Amino acid sequence: MPILIDEKTCLAGCTICDFFCPGDIIWRESREKAPEVKYPDECWYCGACEDHCPVDAVKVVFPPEMLDCQTPVETLMGLPARRPA
Ligand code: SF4
């Protein structure tokens, strides 16, 4: 799951994470319950939900492949690779 929502901390009806998610991944079923992560495979890991939650109830969980990426940043940006000095 790309994000975790702490249901005990969540204010449930506030919907701010749902509002700021650019991919419509978060879905609020009702005002009484914490929102659901409806389309986890489509998360961009942008962090907007975590940044805007007023009570820190959202945590973005990066997959190990993203945290341990060995691809040089130039390659990811489509730039020529830097040569070692
Ligand atoms: S990390 Fe970004 S794309 Fe993923 S659920 Fe949060 S706001 Fe949406």
Ligand code: SF4
């Ligand atoms: S922004 Fe935070 S408090 Fe508001 S619904 Fe989302 S998780 Fe709950």
